[in-house]
Amino acid sequence: MHFAVLAGDGIGPELIAQALKVFSAAAKKYRLNIGYTEALVGGAAYDKYGTPLPKETLELCERCDAILFGSVGGPKWENLPPDIQPERGGLLPLRKHFSLYANLRPIKLYPPLAASSPIKESIAASNVDFIFFRELTGGLYFSVPKQISDDRKSAVDTLRYTAKEVEAIAELAFEAARSRRRILTSIDKANVLMTSILWRETVASLHERKYSDINLTHMYVDNASMQIIKNPSQFDVILVENTFGDILSDEAAALSGSLGLSPSASLNKKKFGLYEPIGGSAPDIAGQMIANPIAQILCLALMFRHSFNLPEVAQNIEKAVEKALASGVRTKDIYTGSQGETLVNTAKMGSTIVDNL
Ligand code: IPM
Ligand code: MN
Numbered sequence: 501m502h503f504a505v506l507a508g509d510g511i512g513p514e515l516i517a518q519a520l521k522v523f524s525a526a527a528k529k530y531r532l533n534i535g536y537t538e539a540l541v542g543g544a545a546y547d548k549y550g551t552p553l554p555k556e557t558l559e560l561c562e563r564c565d566a567i568l569f570g571s572v573g574g575p576k577w578e579n580l581p582p583d584i585q586p587e588r589g590g591l592l593p594l595r596k597h598f599s600l601y602a603n604l605r606p607i608k609l610y611p612p613l614a615a616s617s618p619i620k621e622s623i624a625a626s627n628v629d630f631i632f633f634r635e636l637t638g639g640l641y642f643s644v645p646k647q648i649s650d651d652r653k654s655a656v657d658t659l660r661y662t663a664k665e666v667e668a669i670a671e672l673a674f675e676a677a678r679s680r681r682r683i684l685t686s687i688d689k690a691n692v693l694m695t696s697i698l699w700r701e702t703v704a705s706l707h708e709r710k711y712s713d714i715n716l717t718h719m720y721v722d723n724a725s726m727q728i729i730k731n732p733s734q735f736d737v738i739l740v741e742n743t744f745g746d747i748l749s750d751e752a753a754a755l756s757g758s759l760g761l762s763p764s765a766s767l768n769k770k771k772f773g774l775y776e777p778i779g780g781s782a783p784d785i786a787g788q789m790i791a792n793p794i795a796q797i798l799c800l801a802l803m804f805r806h807s808f809n810l811p812e813v814a815q816n817i818e819k820a821v822e823k824a825l826a827s828g829v830r831t832k833d834i835y836t837g838s839q840g841e842t843l844v845n846t847a848k849m850g851s852t853i854v855d856n857l
Contacts (some may be wrong), residue, residue: 501534501808503566506541506557509577509586510781511791512570518793518850519568519800522817525854526804530813537564541594542572542586542781552577552590558597566807567594567774568799571781591776595636600766600774601665602672603745604802605632607752607762609732612825616757616834619729628755630735631680633673634745636766638665639695641742661695661741666702673739674711683715683736687724687744699741721748728752753778758833760792763799765806773807775799789846792831794821797853820856824849827856 507516520536527534539557546552552572561567572586583589594600609617609628617624643658670686677684686703688696700718707716719727721744727734728751740748753762759779766774777795785791798821805814828840829852835843844852 501565503536503568504561504564505536505538505568507570508542508572509544509574510783510786514846515793515796516570519796521850521854522797525857542590543574543577552586553593566803569774569776573781574783599768601637602669602767603634603636604765605749609756610825613757615836626733628732632738632749635669635741639742659695663702666699670703670706673737677714677737681736685717685719685738687719687721687740689721760833761794763795763802765802771807775803790832791846792833793846793850820853823856824852
């Protein structure tokens, strides 16, 4: 087995370096026969090749079983034409090319970090542990027509879904709910959008046919955005379309105390996956070695679980992260100055997690 490492821009490379330290330690400990190859993507690739997704990079990914992805984008490339911007020309084509329709985003509030969470400690102390199943290759992001008029006076994006696309992601979400608390919340805007009516009907019918053991609730997206703040422990599995999922998952990730804690997995039918942190490239703090590498390291755990089918390795990496947090080491984003906390940089957080493995 082999994976591609695409560190990208901003804090991407410094976080990837920590994840690779953990990978090497795990590979040694478990005698894994897994290798990796690094390649350029995003702004870094544009600077060298004039494109955010060079042919070399795509061909490497095609030969691999997974992609460990850092992050792309930054002010330096913001004014490029849309199609060669790092996000739109680097990340989105990768998602589409490999049909990565299922975006898994686990959200967890670690008890030692309750004080870093922006929500009240009484709510933070409840069991906040849920996972998004976000549809990733359809909806507003990819449907056509998608254009802006030459006179720049009008523009259109298209929101289209087929029942087949909805069913594919719903199926995975229901399956996940079965191995968790059996609660599934399906998000839509069925009081306004036709695609949401289709979404709701498709999910309800699948539920009736195959998953009636799961406790299914349909929730409007505006209400969901409020519920995530007011009562996050009600959620177990959240099923959601592309755009709503983008927005809600940032909101939910912030609950845990920092955007630097949440990983994600984007999977296709063959379990080929692209693993990237939810937070972005954070150009404002890049190069300072203060960013939190935990999300990137948890991406590695997700890769072991979903693409390499090594759940025990995944679990041990997750445990090593929890142990580091319990021992009080904190990068700046989650440091509160309370007794028992030690402020550390990116590399030290990485090596603490390695030591705990
Ligand atoms: C994410 C990101 C991407 C998205 C951007 C970078 C295209 O915000 O993974 O959530 O909107 O999907
Ligand atoms: Mn996003």
